[in-house]
Amino acid sequence: xxxxxxxxxxxxxxxxxxxxxxxxxxxxxxxxxxxxxxxxxxxxxxxxxxxxxxxxxxxxxxxxxxxxxxxxxxxxxxxxxxxxxxxxxxxxxxxxxxxxxxxxxxxxxxxxxxxxxxxxxxxxxxxxxxxxxxxxxxxxxxxxxxxxxxxxxxxxxxxxxxxxxxxxxxxxxxxxxxxxxxxxxxxxxxxxxxxxxxxxxxxxxxxxxxxxxxxxxxxxxxxxxxxxxxxxxxxxxxxxxxxxxxxxxxxxxxxxxxxxxxxxxxxxxxxxxxxxxxxxxxxxxxxxxxxx
Numbered sequence: 001x002x003x004x005x006x007x008x009x010x011x012x013x014x015x016x017x018x019x020x021x022x023x024x025x026x027x028x029x030x031x032x033x034x035x036x037x038x039x040x041x042x043x044x045x046x047x048x049x050x051x052x053x054x055x056x057x058x059x060x061x062x063x064x065x066x067x068x069x070x071x072x073x074x075x076x077x078x079x080x081x082x083x084x085x086x087x088x089x090x091x092x093x094x095x096x097x098x099x100x101x102x103x104x105x106x107x108x109x110x111x112x113x114x115x116x117x118x119x120x121x122x123x124x125x126x127x128x129x130x131x132x133x134x135x136x137x138x139x140x141x142x143x144x145x146x147x148x149x150x151x152x153x154x155x156x157x158x159x160x161x162x163x164x165x166x167x168x169x170x171x172x173x174x175x176x177x178x179x180x181x182x183x184x185x186x187x188x189x190x191x192x193x194x195x196x197x198x199x200x201x202x203x204x205x206x207x208x209x210x211x212x213x214x215x216x217x218x219x220x221x222x223x224x225x226x227x228x229x230x231x232x233x234x235x236x237x238x239x240x241x242x243x244x245x246x247x248x249x250x251x252x253x254x255x256x257x258x259x260x261x262x263x264x265x266x267x268x269x270x271x272x273x274x275x276x277x278x279x280x281x282x283x284x285x286x287x288x289x290x291x292x
Contacts, residue, residue: 029109036104037115040097044119047093051126054086055133083133090127094120167262169216172287175262176218177201179282183266184224186239187232187278192225194277199224211286218284229272236268236280261285 101116181201184191193199199222211217226232237254241247245256245266253269265283272278 033109033111037111040100040119041115044122048122048126051086051090051130054082055129086130090123094123167285167287168290169287172218172262172284176206176282176284179263183236186235187226188228194223215286215288217286220282222280223277225276229270229278233268233270233278240266
């Protein structure tokens with residue numbers, strides 16, 4: 001006995017392509033409802049867990065504080081970028097889950113509707129938690145501001161300085177006063193002190209601090225106003241740059257530093273919009289008494 005098999009393929013015409021697709025069966029619709037609900041639930045758990053880690057550890061989460069001004073700036077920028085990316089991700093996820101809830105309600109799919117609403121609420125709560133971490137960022141920034149004055153702008157490389165003469169206290173004092181006078185000479189006149197009178201460089205503005213085993217470091221904090229504060233700041237920075245100082249920046253403060261010059265660190269802050277002043281801070285290298 002012989003059997004013959006034949007195969008027949010139905011041809012689809014161009015007109016058939018424009019016809020609407022057959023609606024989903026009840027089982028298919030149910031399966032799609034479960035798949036969508038499971039997907040957004042798993043996504044919510046993952047994103048929520050990540051957001052919790054960011055809120056707890058994302059701001060200044062290192063074991064040790066940065067040791068340089070540049071390190072503080074890098075740490076602050078990294079934390080701020082992490083918070084920004086996380087809040088953006090959460091906002092997108094809230095939008096998606098809310099859209100799922102609206103779509104489920106429109107299609108009368110209770111599981112998708114309920115899951116969309118629940119996930120939207122959870123993600124919104126996570127968004128609020130991450131947003132509140134901005135307060136931690138402000139506190140971390142304040143720690144950085146306080147620490148920058150006590151840390152070098154960058155880690156200095158080792159060099160053999162045994163042949164170099166030690167900086168004496170007299171030299172440090174003279175160089176500090178010369179740097180103050182030369183810096184303000186670049187400002188737009190008149191340069192007025194806080195007392196309302198023309199600013200005069202005076203040795204009494206130098207403060208001596210102990211450093212090293214028996215050394216002395218001089219510091220000075222100067223507050224002045226000029227006829228054009230922004231232009232004065234730019235001119236002073238240009239003069240510092242022409243003296244081969246290295247540049248750095250912390251928050252709104254411009255910093256110049258050197259590992260070899262008698263005046264090792266200078267910073268300038270333009271607070272014209274706040275108090276109409278330009279704030280300048282200078283710090284000498286550690287100096288020793290002549291003959292030590």
